[in-house]
Amino acid sequence: MSQSLHFFTPSSNVTLPKHSLFTPSFTTSSRRFQVTTTKQRCFAIKVSTSSSSDPKVLTTGNGTADILSQISQQEAAAVSPDSSSIEVDAVTEVELKENGFRSTRRTKLVCTIGPATCGFEQLEALAVGGMNVARINMCHGTREWHRRVIEQVRRLNEEKGFAVAIMMDTEGSEIHMGDLGGAPSAKAEDGEIWTFSVRAFDMPRPDRTITVNYDGFAEDVKVGDELLVDGGMVRFEVIEKIGPDVKCRCTDPGLLLPRANLTFWRDGSLVRERNAMLPTISPKDWLDIDFGIAEGVDFIAISFVKSAEVINHLKSYIAARSRDSDIAVIAKIESIDSLKNLEEIIQASDGAMVARGDLGAQIPLEQVPSAQQKVVQMCRHLNKPVIVASQLLESMIEYPTPTRAEVADVSEAVRQRADALMLSGESAMGQFPEKALAVLRSVSVRIEKWWREEKRHEAMELPDVGSSFADNISEEICNSAAKMANNLEVDALFVYTKTGHMASLLSRCRPDCPIFAFTTTTSVRRRLNLQWGLIPFRLSFSDDMESNLNKTFSLLKARGMIKSVRPR
């Protein structure tokens, strides 16, 4: 098995760097490495290892003009440039052509789809606006409704060449309110008495009555407890218990949304009684997961993860049921338990989400920012994509411009170099979904550029993640390639990746230039769309890197995404 790494250097008389751009593991075992200069201005390093899953090749280029001047007319002609055999979406294509490689957005964007965005045109507008992943929340709507959304996203991908991935988010079995009898919201005013009940009501249900999904609710709460809706957006005090009904007085007025999360507090601490024993994945969640597997969603996000065990269980469940599709499991960090077992949970998962909505209901709000930073950093260390979610642009549910504080919050998540930012209510039921997405997009691009120009990124020591020698080689190649790309100020890194692993290792380094990730399957292409800095393309390629490179350049050139200039 061999791996090769292609570098295209900026000057015409290249000498191989004397000092090691590679770490000692490369130089001390030189027996394994064969360095050859292949062309006048490029060199390749072929790495032989006894065991490796697939041949991985990495190319870095210093600007397409230079690269293309390497390719003779004959070589270019040898590959018939059937430009349809490379798949990239129209928006990325235009962006690359018009703005160049360097100014592409690196931070990925996730939009929750709801009543405001479930139409085909609305979905298309989001895709055009930069949505990389569409999230469906199984707390709301019917499976039929979600199936239609999935179908439309798939149609959008097929007809318009997008690679929008689908993330299904489970409901989980925490305590939450019912669906408000179909009303989009209800206003609770200061001092009003509301009834929270575990009874099932016939329609219409009595005024100021809210159903609760957890049967033990009326037994677990005590008179005097504080009841928080959505982590404190609305607060009540428990004043009386009458069988299955709990009477509460509103102490902090606000808007109640369907299926809002409920927590109760006693003497300033979160009460976790029998509800703490509820399973992470409820019987209804298992049915939703079966639905997600059948529909071939790309990601399943698990709410209220408490331990790595549930992730491992779900992963084997998925593996047994979907042999050819590979669904990634995202752990939602939104509970005290998930913070306690953070490292093992992230290690077991394929990615994580900082779900600040519920997290802020379980830990004091002032602890949420440090928890976010910790999760983002740990994901980077362990090479797992991370999403920062909830209330990024909350005011844009109602207003067309964000608050200054919201822009600062988005900027901070971009500066932490999270893989992705997520819209919730802003895109699901807000009045300005496209505007909210445009704010995420422009703030991301601006902050990324600023930090690149200022070279302000803190150096982050990235620990090894692989356990085998082959894994270590892949990591070293990627770390070195990213470093070299930065030092030589190249325009793009090219990586050929079957499983997506090499691309993720490069993304983890957060290089200054974008990473073109060429992969053979559409499902891997969609999955890579969640990761920082990756521009995923679908392309069939072989083990012969020389021909892959020629083919790629010809195809990109035929599409007008890179230009040829006369050799200097």
Ligand SMILES: Nc1ncnc2c1ncn2[C@@H]1O[C@H](COP(=O)(O)OP(=O)(O)OP(=O)(O)O)[C@@H](O)[C@H]1O
């Ligand atoms: N499929 C849907 N149908 C109707 N309303 C929806 C749908 N998806 C989302 N919404 C609305 O958008 C709001 C925000 O959606 P979101 O999924 O982000 O909720 P959340 O409470 O932040 O997430 P979670 O329930 O996972 O903690 C919801 O409270 C709901 O009012």
Ligand SMILES: CC(=O)C(=O)O
């Ligand atoms: C997204 C989500 O589940 C939360 O913020 O609670």
Ligand SMILES: [K+]
């Ligand atoms: K959910």
Ligand SMILES: [Mg+2]
């Ligand atoms: Mg949540």
